[in-house]
Amino acid sequence: MAQVIPGPLQDLIDALGQLPGVGPRTSERYAYYLLRSDRSKAQSILESIKKLHSGTKYCPKTFALIESGQDVSPLYSNPRRKKTIVAVVADPFDIVAIEKTNSFSGTYHVLGGLVSPIDNVGPEHLHINELINRVDADKVEELILATNASIEGESTALLIMQKLEGKPLKITRLARGISVGMDLEYADQITLTRAFEGRQLM
Amino acid sequence: MAQVIPGPLQDLIDALGQLPGVGPRTSERYAYYLLRSDRSKAQSILESIKKLHSGTKYCPKTFALIESGQDVSPLYSNPRRKKTIVAVVADPFDIVAIEKTNSFSGTYHVLGGLVSPIDNVGPEHLHINELINRVDADKVEELILATNASIEGESTALLIMQKLEGKPLKITRLARGISVGMDLEYADQITLTRAFEGRQLM
Numbered sequence: 562m563a564q565v566i567p568g569p570l571q572d573l574i575d576a577l578g579q580l581p582g583v584g585p586r587t588s589e590r591y592a593y594y595l596l597r598s599d600r601s602k603a604q605s606i607l608e609s610i611k612k613l614h615s616g617t618k619y620c621p622k623t624f625a626l627i628e629s630g631q632d633v634s635p636l637y638s639n640p641r642r643k644k645t646i647v648a649v650v651a652d653p654f655d656i657v658a659i660e661k662t663n664s665f666s667g668t669y670h671v672l673g674g675l676v677s678p679i680d681n682v683g684p685e686h687l688h689i690n691e692l693i694n695r696v697d698a699d700k701v702e703e704l705i706l707a708t709n710a711s712i713e714g715e716s717t718a719l720l721i722m723q724k725l726e727g728k729p730l731k732i733t734r735l736a737r738g739i740s741v742g743m744d745l746e747y748a749d750q751i752t753l754t755r756a757f758e759g760r761q762l763m
Numbered sequence: 764m765a766q767v768i769p770g771p772l773q774d775l776i777d778a779l780g781q782l783p784g785v786g787p788r789t790s791e792r793y794a795y796y797l798l799r800s801d802r803s804k805a806q807s808i809l810e811s812i813k814k815l816h817s818g819t820k821y822c823p824k825t826f827a828l829i830e831s832g833q834d835v836s837p838l839y840s841n842p843r844r845k846k847t848i849v850a851v852v853a854d855p856f857d858i859v860a861i862e863k864t865n866s867f868s869g870t871y872h873v874l875g876g877l878v879s880p881i882d883n884v885g886p887e888h889l890h891i892n893e894l895i896n897r898v899d900a901d902k903v904e905e906l907i908l909a910t911n912a913s914i915e916g917e918s919t920a921l922l923i924m925q926k927l928e929g930k931p932l933k934i935t936r937l938a939r940g941i942s943v944g945m946d947l948e949y950a951d952q953i954t955l956t957r958a959f960e961g962r963q964l965m
Contacts, residue, residue, distance in 0.1 A: 569811065569818030570818075575807075576804075580796060580797075581796050587784075592815070594782060596819065596828070602778075609771065609775035613772065613798055614798070617772050626768065626769050627769050628771065631769075
């Protein structure tokens, strides 16, 4: 079969096959598409990959992704964002999801993952110590643990709570409950239990 | 929202979003994955995109994809492949699919697409004239029209048949019928009709 697909094309198929969730067929489709289309498409991917690592870095305060020319995340330096309210998220893209709601005016802290023994991610791999420093330095009044509603998300949240025990601040987490628009009968047991626990006055 | 995702990352998200079937979420996932993983992954994609266009070309005889150092497709120059039997396919990757069956020992001719008025692809965009020349030059005895079983595939096949009318060669096309392992009740009407028409002695 080696002679059927030319080497350089096979190399690209293999390289694209490393992307998450991309199998050999998809990767073949991507590679052949790039080969067949106008060179500018391949060029734009090429240029942007080139600048990806050199053009971005992590904010030293919040660990959000920022441009390499920036000192600190604009979401942190912006004087209109409350430094005393901090939403703790696992990944930089969680910030995008929360910003889209337009309902949060505090600042963020990116953990850089969630505790997951199966993936060999322990608390020491996350930006938890930096978070504790920030709590003191910025006189944080409320910490919103906005981690996923998964086992990893819950246990990371618990861990952070324990580490901050005794500090004079409010620690909250995102409400768990029925997704808006969802039928009760399709909600899983745990979600429904959480929705009962968190029931609110009308 | 512009300030939430750093420019270079957004550029890559946009660039990868041009790939077929890749929406904004998938493209975000790919880009963030490349950013987070070892630089060698991004580097391997970078290198292979760089060499993609310069390292490959179309075979001047069969229009299969070959390496730029090759004169002609090895599937054509191989003396063990019969030049008098030619399978006509739409795209270079169709060759891969057929080669996997290990049941064809002729040569290929890639049309470079199928006639599709909706996409502005007319017969003049396909390598049909080159096919006609090959029929004469290689004294082709059988032409297997191995195009898709779609409207475009069928009409392209018909068109080629018309153009070759009067030439002393056998023109065949792939059998249409029930896919192996498929239940009759799930076969669509046209497929079932074709399966009846093409019924074979046991």
